Amino acid sequence: MGQSILPPDGGDDKIQPVDLKAALEERYLAYALSTIMHRALPDVRDGLKPVHRRIVHAMRVLRLDPGQGYKKCARIVGDVMGKFHPHGDASIYDALVRLSQDFAIRYPLVDGQGNFGNIDGDSPAAMRYTEARMTDVATLLLEGIDQDAVDFRPTYNEEDEEPIVLPGAFPNLLANGSSGIAVGMATSIPPHNAHELCDAALHLIKHPDAPVEKLVEFVIGPDFPTGGIIIDDRATILEAYKTGRGGFRVRAKWEQEDLGRGGYQIVITEIPYLVQKSRLVEKIAELLIARKLPLLEDVRDESAEDIRLVLVPKSRTVDPTILMESLFKLTELESRISLNMNVLSMGKVPRVMALNEVLREWLDHRREVLLRRSRFRLAAIDRRLEILGGYLIAYLNIDEVIRIIREEDEPKQVMMARFSLTDLQAESILNMRLRSLRKLEEFEIKTEYDGLTAEKASIEALLASDEKQWQTVSWEIGEVKKTFAKATEIGRRRTQFAEAPETDDQAIQHAMIEKEPVTVVISEKGWIRALKGHMSDVSGLTFKEGDALKIAFPAQTTDRLLLLTTGGKAYTLGADKLPGGRGHGEPLRIIIDMENDQDVLTAFVHDPSRKLLLSSQAGNGFVIAETELVANTRKGKQIMNVSMPDEAKLVVPVEGDHVAIVGDNRKLLVFPLNQIPEMTRGKGVRLQRYKDGGVSDIRCFALETGLTWDDSAGRNFTRTKEELVEWLGERASAGRPVPRGFPRSGKFSG
Template sequence: MGKDILPPSDGDDNIVPVDLKAALEERYLAYALSTIMHRALPDVRDGLKPVHRRIVYAMSEMGLRPNSAFRKCAKIVGEVMGNYHPHGDQAIYDALARLAQDFSLRYPLVNGQGNFGNIDGDSPAAMRYTESKMTAVAELLLEGIDQDAVDFRDTYDESNSEPVVLPGAFPNLLANGASGIAVGMATSIPPHNAHELCDAALHLIKHPDASVEKLVEFIPGPDLPTGGIIIDSHASIVEAYKTGRGGFRVRAKWQTEDLGRGGYQIVVTEIPFQVQKSRLIEKIAELLIARKLPLLEDIRDESAEDIRVVLVPKNRTVDATLLMESLFRLTELESRLPLNMNVLSMGRVPKVMGLGEVLTEWLQHRKEVLVRRSRFRLAAIDRRLEILGGFLIAYLNIDEVIRIIREEDEPKPVMIDRFNLTDNQVEAILNMRLRSLRKLEEFEIRTEFDNLTKEKAEIEALLASDDKQWQTVSWEIGEVKKKYAKATELGRRRTQFADAPDADVEAIQQAMIEKEPVTVVVSEKGWIRALKGHISDTSSLTFKEGDGLKVAFPAQTTDKILLVTTGGKAYTLGADKLPGGRGHGEPLRIMVDMENDQDVLTAFVHDPNRKLILASTSGNGFIVAESEMIANTRKGKQIMNVSMPDEAKLVVTVLGDHVAVVGENRKMLVFPLVQLPEMVRGKGVRLQRYKDGGISDIRCFTIADGLTWEDSAGRTFTKNKDELVEWLAERASAGRTVPKGFPRSGKFLG
C-alpha cells in the first residue's frame, strides 16, 4: 500500500520548474475571469449576479411564493449556501437583505419581515430574527423556469442543478440597476422606471433600429428608489445612454416652510440615491461647527417613515437658493451617480453596452424563452395526444380490451398487435381506473383531444412565424407594463428632472465663508498675515529682524486680496485663506509663484467696479479694470509688461477727469484722463518725458475741485483750475517745476 503512493525514486525530487511569470499570468487570469463571470458583473438578460440568481431560485424551490408564508432568512441562507453558493453565510445574507430594501432596489425581489436595515446605514438584524419570501417581481423573473425556458448546469458539488440565467419576464437589469467591481473592470447601473422600460422595449420591437435619442423620449433618465432631482442636460443624458458610460448629478429635493413674520426654514424630503442620511447630517453638522456654512444656523433630523431634514437659516434675510447651493457644493445633498453599463452579453462576454443594445439583448432573450417554452408545451401536447388517442381506441373496443386483459397472460404485446398501439398508449390503458369507463369520460377525452389539437396548431404557427413570436413577446411586456404602470404606487416615477438654477458662483463662494473683520498685514520682505478685527494703530505690529511694514489695510474674510508685484504681475488670495496673526505670518512666495527678483509693490482689497492706473519706473502707464486683474491660479496674471531695470512702481485708483504726474526731476505735468488708454495687458503709453530719472508719484483728481496735497508739516495746499494752467499740457510732455510748497519727497501726501 505504502509503496503505491510513493513517487518513483529515480534520483530527483520530482520538482518541476515553472516560469513564475507564466504561472502568475495564468492563475491571475483564471481568478480575474472567475470574478468577472461568477461574482461581480450582472447578466444582461436577467440583470442578476450569480448570488442573487441563486437566492431567488432557492426561494422558488422552497416554495416561498408571494402568496405563501414567510420563512426564516437563516433557513434560506442555509439552503443557498448548502446547495448552490459555497461562500460565506454573511455575504449571502447581506445580498438577500439588500434585495428586500426598498431604498436600495427600485423593485425589491424579496419581501422582508423584520429589520432589514434603513436609509441611515444601520445593518439588518441577524438572519435568525428576520423572515422573507419572494415578491411578484421575483416571480416574474422565474416565470417558465420549469418549462425548459433556460439552460441548467450542475451545481458546485454536482449533486444538484441550477439555472444559468433566469427567464426574466421583468426588465430587471435597468429597472433595479447593478453595481460591482471585478478585476480590471467595474459596472454601475442606476435603477430605472419599469413602465418606461416596457414602453421603450415595445418601440424597439416595432423599430429595431431606433436611435438612442428616440429611446430617451421613453426613458428620460434613471428613476431612483429614494427620489431626488436629476439636473443633467438632455444632451449629456443622451450621450451617456449612447456610449453606456457617463453619470448623472442627483440633488436632494427641498422646499421652504413659512414660519410667519418673515421667517422660514428649509425642509429636505428626498436625498440622493445610496447616501446614508445619518452620515450626511453628521457631515453638515461638522461643517457647521467648522464655520464653513455661515448662512446656516442649525440642522435637525425630524424623519420618521418619511425623510424630513430641517435646515434653519442664520436669519430671515438669507437667500434659500444660495444656502442650498453652498450645501450642494460641500455635501452629499448633491451626488454623482456613475453610469457604466458593463455587463455580461449573452452570459459570456463582458462589454460596455448602450441603452439600445441592453434592451435588444433582453428582448432576444425573451423571444428565445418564448420559443423554448412553446417547444416544451408542444412536446407535452404530443405526449398527451398520443395517450388520448390510445384511450379513444380502447373506448371503441372496450369489450375486446377487457377480454384481452382478463384472458391473456401477456396482454401488452397482444394489444399492440391487435390495435396497432404504441408502448405508451398500452401502458396508459393498462393503468386506467375502472371508474374511467363511464360514458361521460369518452366525451371529455374527445373534447380534450380537440382542444389540444387546436392548441398544437396555434403553437406550431407561432414557432413558424417570427412576427407572431414578437407579437407574443409584446403582449407579455404589455402585461408587465400594466402591472407596474405609473398609475400604481410602486410604478410611479419618483425622480424628477430640473435644470440647476443659475446661481452666481461668486455669491456661492462668499456664502461658504464666515464673514469676519480682519486686518491684512504685508511686510517689506513679503510676509503676509491676517489679524482678527480692524486695527487702526499699526505701530505695535512686530516683524522679523530687518523687516518692517509694507502695507496694512482692513478687510473681511469674504474679500479677495489683490497683490501687485514689481514685475507687473497680479495675484489673488482669499482673505479667509491667509495665515492667522500669531507670529509673523507666512512668506507670500509659498502661497504664489513669485519670481525671486520681484517684490510686492502693493496689496489691497479687490473691488470689481474699480479701475486703476498702473505706472512703471520709466514713466509708462495705462488704465486697467480691477476685474481683469483676478488670477485663479498660483501663477498669477501678467498685467504690465516690464523688463529690468524698469519695474512696475505705482498703482493708483482712477478718479475724476485729470491726472497729475511728478517725476524724480521734480517736474509736474497735468493732462486729461481720457488721454490714457484702458488695456488688459501691455507696456502702456508714456505719461511724462524725462531726460534722466523716472516717475515719482501720480494722482487722479477732478479739475473743477482743484489739485490738493499736504506738505511734510501737515499743511494743505490746493491749486485750482486757473492756477494749474502752466502745468496743463499734452500727455508725454516734460512738465514744469513743481509749485511752491510741494513736498521734498516728490510725493502727493494726504
C-alpha cells in the same frame, strides 16, 4: 553547508521551470476574468450578478413565492452558500438584505420581515432573526424557468444545477440599476421607472432602428427609490444615454414652511439616492459648529417613516434659496450619481452599452425565452396527444384491452402489436386507473385532444412567424407595464426634474463664510496673517528678526483679496482662508506659487466695479478691469509682461479723466486718461519718457477739481486746471519739473 539544496533524485521530480512574469500574468488574468464574469458585472439580460441570481433561484427552490409563508434568512443563506455560491455567508446576507430595501432598490426582489436596516445606515438584524420570501418582481424574473426557458449549468461542486441567466420578464437591469467594481473596470447604473422602460421597449419593437434621441422621450431619466430632483439639462442626459457614460446631479427636495410673523423654516422631504440620512445630519451639524454655515441656526431630524429634516435659518431675512445653495455646495444634499453602463453583453462580453443596445438585448432575450418555452410546450403537447391517441384506441376496444391485460403474460407487447401502439401509449394505458373507464371519459379525451391540437397549431404558427413572436413579446411587456403602471403606488415616478435656480455665486460664497472684520498684514519678506477686528494702529505689530511691515489693510472674512507681484502676476486669496493672527502667520509662497525672484507689490480687497492703472518701473502701463485680475488657481495669472531689470511698480485706482505721472527725475506730466488703452494682459504703452531712471508715482484725477498732493508735514496742496496748463501734454512726453511745494519724496502723498 555542504548539503545539496537539490532533491536527492537529481531534481527531475516533475518540477517545471516557469517564467514568473508569464505565470503571474496568466493567474492575474484568470482572477480578473473571474471577478468580471462571476462577481462584479451584471448580465444585460436579467440585470443580475451571480450572487443575486443564486439568491432568487434558491428562494424558488425553497418555494418562497409571494403568497407563501416566510422562511428564516439563515435558511436561505445556508442553501445559497451550500448549493450554489461558495463564498462567505456575510456577503450573501448583505446582498439579500439589499434586495429587500425599498430605499436602496427601486423594485425590491425580496419581501423581508424583521429589521432589514434603514436609510440612516443602521445595520439589519442577524439572519437568524429575519425572514424573507420573494416579491412579484422576482417571480416575473423567474417566469418560465421550469419550461426550458434558459440553460442550466452544473453548480460549483457539480451536485446540482443552476440557471446561467433568468428568463427576466421584468426589465431589471435598468429598473433596479446595479453597481460594482471589477478589475480594471466598474459598472454604475442608476434605477429607472419600469413603466417608462416598457414604453421604450414597445417602441423599439415597432421601430427596431429607433435612435437614443427617440427613446429618451420615454425614459426621461433615472427614477430613484428615494425621490429627489435631477437638475441636469436634457442635452446632458441624452449624451449620457447615447454613450453609456455620464452622471446625474440629484438634489434633495425641500419646501418652505411658514411659521407666521414672517418667520419660516425649511423642510427636506426627500434626500439623494444612497445618502445615509444620519451621516448627512451629522455633516450639517459639524459645518454649523465649524461656522461654515453662517445663514443656518439649527438642524433637526424629525423623521418617522417618512423623511423630515428641518433647517432653521439665522433670521427671517435670510434668503432660503441662497441658504439651500450653500448647503448643496457643502453637503450631500446634492449628490452626483454616475452612469457607466458596463455590462456583460450576451452574458459573456463586458462592454459599455448605450440605452438602445441594452433594451435591444433584453428584447432579444425575451424573444429567445418565448421561442424556448413554445418549443417546450410543443413537445409536451405532442407527448400528451400521443397518450390521448392511445386512450381513444383503448376506449374503442375496451373489452379487448381488458382481455389482453387479464390473460396475456406480456400484455404491453401484445397490445402494441394488436393496435399499432407506441411504447408510451401502451405504458399509459397500462397505468390507467379503473375509475377512468367510465363512459364520460371518452368525451373528455376528445375535447382535450381537440383543444391541444388547436394550441399546437397556434404555437407552430407562432414559431413560424417573426411578427407573431414580437406581438407576443409586446403583449407580455404590456402586462408588466400594467402591473407597474405610473398610476400604481409602486410604479409612480418618484424623482422629478428641475432647472437649478439662477443664483449669484458671490452671494453663495458669502453664505458659506461667517462675516467678521479682520486686518490683513503682509510683511516685507512675504509673511501673511489676518488679525481679528479692524486695527487702526498697526505700529505695535511684531515681526521676525530683520522683517518689517509692508502692507496692512482692513477686510471682511467674506472678501476676496487680490495680490500683485513685481513680476506682473495676480493672485486671489480668500480672506477666510488666511492664517490667524497668532505668531507671524505663514509665508505667502506656501499659499501661492510665487517665483523666488519676485516680491509682493501690493494687496487689496477686490472690488469688481473698479478699474486699475498698472505701471512698470520703466514707465509702461495700461488700464485693466479689476475682475480680469481674479485668478482661481495657486499659479495665479500673468497680467503685466515685464522682463528684468524692469518690474511692475505701481497699481493705481482709475478715477476722473486725467493722469498725473512723476518720474524719478522729478518731472511731472499731466495727460488725458483716454490715451491709455484698456487691456487684459500685456506690456502696455509708454506713459512718460525718461533719459534714465523710471517712474516715481502716478495719480488719476478729474481736471475740473484739480490735482492734490500732501507733503511730508501733512499739508494739502491743490493745483487747479489753469495752474496745471504748463504740465499738460501728450502721453509719452518728458514733462516739466515739478511745481513748487511738491514733496521731496517724489510721491503724491508725502
